[in-house]
Amino acid sequence: MASVLVLGGTSWLGGLIAHDAVVRGHDVTCLARGESGHAPANVTFVEADRSRRGAYDDVLDRRWDLVIDVSRQPGHVRSAVEALGGVSSHWTFVSTGSVYADQSVALTEESPVLAPHPHDDADPEHYGEAKVACEQAVSALRHHLIVRAGLIGGPGDPSDRLGYYVSRFASAGADPVLVPGDVAQPMQVVDVRDLAAFVLHAAESGATGVVHGVGEQTTVGELVRRSAEAAGFTGRCVEADPGWLRSHRVEEWMGPRSLPLWLPFSHRGMGMMDDRRALDLGLARRPVDSTLRDVLVDERTRGLDRPRRAGLTRADELKLLADLRT
Template identity: 70%
Template sequence: MSSMLVLGGTSWLGGHIASAAVGRGHDVTCLARGESGDAPHGVTFVRADRAQPHAYDAVTGRPWELVIDVARQPGHVRSAIDALGATSSHWTFVSTGSVYADQSGPLTEDSPLLEPLDGDTGEPEQYGEAKVACEQLVRRLPHHLVVRAGLIGGPGDRSDRLGYYVSRFALAGAEPVLVPDVAEQPMQVVDVRDLADWIVGAAEAGMTGVMHGVGEPTTVGDLLQLSAEAAAFTGRQVAAGEDWLHAHDVEEWMGPRSLPLWLPASHHGMGLMDDSLAPSHGMIRRPLVQTLLDVLVDEQARGLDRERRAGLGRPDEIALLALLRP
């Protein structure tokens, strides 16, 4: 049993990482503000704000065999390394595919990166640049692993992206559903549970370097079809072109009044991330349809007609569909 410190652990992915580590027999401590939720059962929870000077006082003074950090702000990573880097045997940092400078085409772990953020705190639109700066700090450590995650899906997803279509198909039943006309757009989705379990296993094995943590390659069209089948949808998918959607103030990817997972051509590389390294180093990925079935159960429990962080409200969608009728 190893001593593991999860910097985070109350957010979605961080919580799954902590739970996976407990399940694999580790002595897990989570340090976080605790504003994203409760720490998983079986961990020691230390409440601390990483923006404050003495945030790590309760976890210093002991060696940590494994540290896993999911931070997005360079200042948080810098302060953690200053406090804990010298006494930690292995450090894993969870980064993102958004670090790449050109996201329009296929991406490998060696593809050029954005310029790093100059400063300790980035705005949401500087997410990629901030993660690059975080990576640079971690890569100064002698034993580190950087995991660049792609789109993460699964039960409990707080972004509401992957669950939008399977829940909308279930809600609509036999009625039409509006979808973006991007069936051939590349897409990859990794189940949060598979990603978390692999991250813990990779840390256990002392893996180092940079690896993508992504799902198997597919397309938006195939994902929509699997979602429709999972939801037993018998209606019609009504595809609207990108120009039409923009003209009617429907956004890409995520957020309010969006059609999730639709990406502009400049970002198609987010579905073209080389996925060869992680499976060759132990990642096991469940079938996407199983993830979607589990997501549907979670969506039904939370309410198919609830207000969402991503997607269209059903009345708004019906109004848009009416405008598309010949």
């Protein structure tokens, strides 16, 4: 049994990491504000705001075998390393493929990264640069592992990206659905449950350095097709050219009025992240069809037609479909 400190542990990925650590028999503590959700059962929860002095005072009285941090704010990571670096044996930081300077090409762990964000706090527009700064802080520790995650999907996804198509297909029935026309665009999606298990396994094994936490390489067209199959869709997928979509103010990737998973050429490397080191370190991935079926169950529970953080409303989509036919 190891002593495990999860810095976070109340949000989606962090919560699953903490849950898995409990299931594996570890003594688990989560330190967080608790605003993103509740800590899993059978963990010790320490409420703390990492932006404030003394945030780590309540966890300095013991040695931690494993520290796992999922933060995106450089100041949070720097302060944690300064306070806890001397009482931890191994440190894992969950980063992102967004750290790479050129995301238009296939990516390895050695690909050049962006310049680090210079400040303690960063807005979402500087997400990649902020994660680079976080990585730099963690790299000062002797035994550290950086897991650069690709697109994450699965039940409970707060971004609503992977669930968009399977839920739209399920609600559309036999009616048409608008999809990106760039069907050959590379894409990788890792199930959040597989990523959480890998992060914990790699930490337990004492792995160090940098590794990608990514799904199998596929395409947007294949993911859309499999989503339609999972939902039992009997209608027609209407493909729209990227230029047409942009001219009609449809955004790529995520966010309001978007077609999720569709990427500009400048970011296609997010679907071409090398997974060889991850597989060598024990990354195990369930079939994407299994993930999509579970996502659909989750989407039905949360409401197929609920307001979403990513995708088109059905009303917007129907108007675009009508415009596409004229």
